[in-house]
Amino acid sequence: MDRLIRKYADKLVRSGLAEAGTPLLGAWDVELIWNREDEMRPLIEKIFAGLHISALLFAQPAEPYRTVVDFLARTAPSGVLRPEDTETRTFLHDLPVVTTFEAEKLIQVLKKRKCAILPGRGIIACGTVSPEQAFVTFSSACFACFVKFFADVLRDVRAGSSSPAQQAAFRQAVEHLDPPAQRVSPLLRGPFRDEATVLTAMEEAGKATVDCGLVDSYFGNISCLFEDILYISQTGSSLDELQGCIDPVPLDGSSCAGITASSELSAHRAIVARGTCRTILHGHPKFSVVLSLACGEKNCEVGLKRQCHLCCPRPRRAAGVPIVPGEVGTGLHGLCHTVPPALADSRGVIVYGHGVFTAGRTDFNGALSSLLEIEKGCREEYFARL
Amino acid sequence: MNGWRGRILRINLSAGQWTVEHPDADVYARQIGGRGLAGSYLWDEASRPWDDPEMPLLFFTGPLVDTASPTSGMMTVMSRSPQTGTVGDGSFGGSLGTALKKAGWDGLVITGRARTLRGIEIEDARITLVEAAPLSGRKTPELYARLKGKGAVVLAGPAAEAGVRYANLIVDGSWAAGRNGLGLLFAAKNLKYIAVKGSTTTRVADPGALKRAQEDVQRLLSASPFLLGDLGIGRYGTAALYDLIDARRMMPTDNFRRTRFDAARGMNAHAFHKRYAPHRTGCLGCTILCKRIASDGRILPEFETLAHFSALLGNAEMETVMEANRLCIELGMDPISAAATLSCHGEIRRRHPGPREILSLLQDIGAGRGIGKALGQGAAVYAEQCGKPEAAMAVKGMELPGFDPRGAYGMALAYATSTRGGCHMRAYPISSEILRKPVATNRFTFSGKARMIKGAEDLFAAADSLTACPFVFLAASLEEYARIFTAVTGLETSADDLLSAGERIDYSERIMNFRNGFRGTDDDLPARFFEEPGTGNGHLEIPPLDRDEFLKARAVYRRIRGLDSEGRPTGEKAAELGIAWSGEIGG
Ligand code: SF4
Ligand SMILES: [Zn+2]
Numbered sequence: 001m002d003r004l005i006r007k008y009a010d011k012l013v014r015s016g017l018a019e020a021g022t023p024l025l026g027a028w029d030v031e032l033i034w035n036r037e038d039e040m041r042p043l044i045e046k047i048f049a050g051l052h053i054s055a056l057l058f059a060q061p062a063e064p065y066r067t068v069v070d071f072l073a074r075t076a077p078s079g080v081l082r083p084e085d086t087e088t089r090t091f092l093h094d095l096p097v098v099t100t101f102e103a104e105k106l107i108q109v110l111k112k113r114k115c116a117i118l119p120g121r122g123i124i125a126c127g128t129v130s131p132e133q134a135f136v137t138f139s140s141a142c143f144a145c146f147v148k149f150f151a152d153v154l155r156d157v158r159a160g161s162s163s164p165a166q167q168a169a170f171r172q173a174v175e176h177l178d179p180p181a182q183r184v185s186p187l188l189r190g191p192f193r194d195e196a197t198v199l200t201a202m203e204e205a206g207k208a209t210v211d212c213g214l215v216d217s218y219f220g221n222i223s224c225l226f227e228d229i230l231y232i233s234q235t236g237s238s239l240d241e242l243q244g245c246i247d248p249v250p251l252d253g254s255s256c257a258g259i260t261a262s263s264e265l266s267a268h269r270a271i272v273a274r275g276t277c278r279t280i281l282h283g284h285p286k287f288s289v290v291l292s293l294a295c296g297e298k299n300c301e302v303g304l305k306r307q308c309h310l311c312c313p314r315p316r317r318a319a320g321v322p323i324v325p326g327e328v329g330t331g332l333h334g335l336c337h338t339v340p341p342a343l344a345d346s347r348g349v350i351v352y353g354h355g356v357f358t359a360g361r362t363d364f365n366g367a368l369s370s371l372l373e374i375e376k377g378c379r380e381e382y383f384a385r386l
Numbered sequence: 387m388n389g390w391r392g393r394i395l396r397i398n399l400s401a402g403q404w405t406v407e408h409p410d411a412d413v414y415a416r417q418i419g420g421r422g423l424a425g426s427y428l429w430d431e432a433s434r435p436w437d438d439p440e441m442p443l444l445f446f447t448g449p450l451v452d453t454a455s456p457t458s459g460m461m462t463v464m465s466r467s468p469q470t471g472t473v474g475d476g477s478f479g480g481s482l483g484t485a486l487k488k489a490g491w492d493g494l495v496i497t498g499r500a501r502t503l504r505g506i507e508i509e510d511a512r513i514t515l516v517e518a519a520p521l522s523g524r525k526t527p528e529l530y531a532r533l534k535g536k537g538a539v540v541l542a543g544p545a546a547e548a549g550v551r552y553a554n555l556i557v558d559g560s561w562a563a564g565r566n567g568l569g570l571l572f573a574a575k576n577l578k579y580i581a582v583k584g585s586t587t588t589r590v591a592d593p594g595a596l597k598r599a600q601e602d603v604q605r606l607l608s609a610s611p612f613l614l615g616d617l618g619i620g621r622y623g624t625a626a627l628y629d630l631i632d633a634r635r636m637m638p639t640d641n642f643r644r645t646r647f648d649a650a651r652g653m654n655a656h657a658f659h660k661r662y663a664p665h666r667t668g669c670l671g672c673t674i675l676c677k678r679i680a681s682d683g684r685i686l687p688e689f690e691t692l693a694h695f696s697a698l699l700g701n702a703e704m705e706t707v708m709e710a711n712r713l714c715i716e717l718g719m720d721p722i723s724a725a726a727t728l729s730c731h732g733e734i735r736r737r738h739p740g741p742r743e744i745l746s747l748l749q750d751i752g753a754g755r756g757i758g759k760a761l762g763q764g765a766a767v768y769a770e771q772c773g774k775p776e777a778a779m780a781v782k783g784m785e786l787p788g789f790d791p792r793g794a795y796g797m798a799l800a801y802a803t804s805t806r807g808g809c810h811m812r813a814y815p816i817s818s819e820i821l822r823k824p825v826a827t828n829r830f831t832f833s834g835k836a837r838m839i840k841g842a843e844d845l846f847a848a849a850d851s852l853t854a855c856p857f858v859f860l861a862a863s864l865e866e867y868a869r870i871f872t873a874v875t876g877l878e879t880s881a882d883d884l885l886s887a888g889e890r891i892d893y894s895e896r897i898m899n900f901r902n903g904f905r906g907t908d909d910d911l912p913a914r915f916f917e918e919p920g921t922g923n924g925h926l927e928i929p930p931l932d933r934d935e936f937l938k939a940r941a942v943y944r945r946i947r948g949l950d951s952e953g954r955p956t957g958e959k960a961a962e963l964g965i966a967w968s969g970e971i972g973g
Contacts, residue, residue, distance in 0.1 A: 027834070030942050054837050054838065089605070090609055093866075111883065112865065113865065127825070129818055132825045133824060133825050234826075236822040237826075249617070253617075255656065256617040256622055256626040257629035260820070263611050265611060265615055269616060328605075328609040329610065330614050330616065331605070331607075
């Protein structure tokens with residue numbers, strides 16, 4: 001347990017999600033243990049005692065998350081943020097804001113939600129089973145706020161309603177943006193000769209995708225077809241730590257051992273079934289997701305019903321690739337129905353509020369560079385539209 | 387009232403009379419329904435012998451039943467287990483819960499013993515006790531065919547009449563309810579069946595909020611590979627687990643002497659689908675639909691049944707598994723316990739029964755004939771009688787299901803601490819240890835598992851009380867179900883409040899077990915798991931469980947659960963949880 005709390009406290013900082021020195025991560029094992037000393041601990045321990053949880057994380061997001069989280073939290077109507085991205089919609093539902101740092105108040109909020117935002121102080125997130133849950137929730141909250149903030153700015157600027165405070169926050173956030181990522185060293189070249197090479201190539205490409213900032217660890221997925229077996233990352237695996245977390249799924253369905261495969265297995269299967277590609281990469285690059293939300297239609301019935309993510313009827317595009325609706329998994333409105341056909345004649349597909357799928361012929365070089373280019377293109381387009 | 391119907395039907399079979407009870411609103415709010423509410427009715431009677439006519443047999447629905455809540459068709463049957471002597475209960479689906487709610491009842495409390503074999507027929511407020519003597523000894527499909535016009539039906543089969551300790555109940559002619567011998571309660575009460583028809587609807591406080599919360603859960607179900615993924619149980623039934631459990635080298639094989647089955651590949655869900663071309667079905671109110679019916683009308687085995695009638699017995703014939711499953715349903719007995727007892731028998735006489743013998747022994751058990759009589763007592767009693775208690779792979783007298791605990795240490799702890807004996811559904815640690823939900827945990831460590839198991843036991847106690855299908859909680863959480871509960875009942879709650887209720891429900895069961903003589907030392911596993919390794923493959927070894935580590939984890943569990951160092955419930959903890967108990971055995 002000690003190892004786990006250190007791992008995730010470090011990972012928060014290393015991956016640019018939390019400010020160095022701020023993550024305070026505690027977990028109950030035999031005793032309540034912490035990654036470090038902190039004067040806040042007594043208060044946080046009170047929260048711990050008031051909840052049926054096993055892990056609690058409190059940290060200040062790193063820039064630019066800090067600026068956007070604070071701005072959104074300070075201006076949230078009725079103390080709740082409702083980002084429109086898929087992660088929030090599916091797993092977090094909404095992000096409550098708590099303005100007073102009181103144990104009782106935080107306990108009340110955390111009884112109902114996995115995390116809360118404390119403007120100016122940070123994000124508090126809990127886990128019922130392991131510290132990893134708190135890490136994942138923190139990461140989702142940062143991503144959701146980033147996407148919401150930049151999407152709001154674009155919408156408000158174009159509507160002429162952007163406030164000076166929003167503008168100031170925007171300038172500050174933009175100053176802290178990393179430059180667009182570039183890939184220098186190539187990935188393993190295909191075609192791959194054996195299973196071991198496939199696994200190595202997947203681990204390498206997964207890590208590169210995270211390193212390039214195209215997805216936060218724990219999200220995204222990746223697959224590679226080799227001799228009628230689709231090798232695919234497991235559900236709840238981290239793209240930068242794929243060793244031992246890749247499931248072989250025979251395409252003839254002769255084994256269900258891949259029941260732990262990514263929730264996007266159906267989409268991946270349908271994509272490779274078209275026969276033109278063998279590798280698939282799925283990340284959550286931020287500006288692609290931001291642009292997917294930016295729709296100017298005023299009188300769209302689907303939009304008015306807030307069902308864009310389910311069944312947007314317009315042929316929308318960004319950075320030259322289609323934007324399609326679709327939810328995680330296999331439901332009626334699952335992206336497994338929309339992504340595969342759209343990817344047939346495009347180097348990539350953006351899923352509304354969610355992320356990007358790209359594919360390659362024999363290895364991951366093409367898929368990764370498509371992902372990079374789409375995100376770069378969306379970022380440029382975003383600033384151009386402003 | 388919203389959600390609940392506010393009425394409990396109490397039937398005294400000795401007197402042939404019934405009364406209606408109206409529990410206070412705060413009883414409902416506290417005990418929720420299902421397992422929680424049933425437990426509160428068992429509380430005062432729990433120390434009677436199971437076959438005491440005054441021992442209640444309880445059927446309870448929850449507030450979510452007969453609403454648009456996902457998997458709303460679940461309910462609980464409870465009494466004292468004839469097999470283990472512990473609290474005996476089972477959560478089951480089908481259509482009975484919905485019918486009972488529609489008839490206006492939250493629960494049934496059945497006491498007494500009818501003078502001759504009876505059926506209970508309920509149609510809304512009309513209750514009829516029907517002569518059922520001519521139905522004695524009939525097999526369940528035949529019975530069901532005669533009764534299905536009367537509504538949803540739960541019935542006991544010949545195994546209950548033959549005194550089989552793991553006789554169960556059959557719902558809708560197809561689905562099993564109540565492991566640990568609750569079928570015997572029917573026999574003890576001279577009851578053959580209950581049929582229910584209802585025509586009213588359950589009121590919901592805020593249908594709009596329910597719809598939104600229901601959509602949130604549905605979104606999570608769709609996002610779950612295990613539930614609705616290409617290879618999930620919604621596609622293949624629970625047998626979808628078969629390949630994975632074998633691949634993880636935790637398939638109980640040869641009476642738990644090995645953990646990998648050589649013939650697994652040819653016996654998996656895919657093979658069954660190819661051969662039997664089943665169609666998809668499930669409990670009322672469910673969109674996962676994890677049940678399968680073959681084109682010839684037979685039921686496809688659940689994972690645990692498939693695992694035990696194949697690997698555990700070294701049987702590589704699919705048709706034998708199909709027939710064994712059919713026989714267990716027909717005779718009304720628990721397939722996990724039946725297979726495990728046969729396997730124990732095989733170990734003791736050093737030869738597993740072959741395919742034909744498996745089927746003939748099942749017939750003998752169901753009829754209480756020849757050696758079937760002894761085997762009908764379950765593995766623990768049978769092995770004891772043979773002077774080989776170590777051959778019974780059971781906890782608290784209930785046979786272990788299809789997950790070898792050497793391959794998942796949380797599972798090891800959960801088997802030991804379960805309040806109803808060797809059961810995987812009390813905490814379902816397979817969720818994180820194997821299926822990676824809500825996050826993956828290292829299956830080969832006890833670190834952190836005590837808290838994880840305690841939390842999961844509370845969660846499933848709450849789920850069994852709401853009532854909702856446990857499988858949903860591999861995707862959704864009480865966070866969503868708290869909103870559903872509020873939308874249905876109009877009562878404010880939170881995920882955390884529901885966990886508190888779950889904790890209280892679990893602890894009450896521990897107190898009842900304690901009063902019935904169970905001690906901390908009963909929270910243990912068969913010695914084999916600490917002495918013999920599982921079947922590794924060169925890269926992955928499956929060592930025996932480390933006894934000291936297990937005991938340490940159990941000690942931590944006791945602390946977290948609020949038991950004393952010997953594993954006994956305490957008056958202080960009971961008071962803290964708001965349970966009225968003095969801490970004394972007779973208290
Ligand atoms: S998942 Fe299966 S057991 Fe659960 S409610 Fe649905 S059909 Fe019934
Ligand atoms: Zn994604």
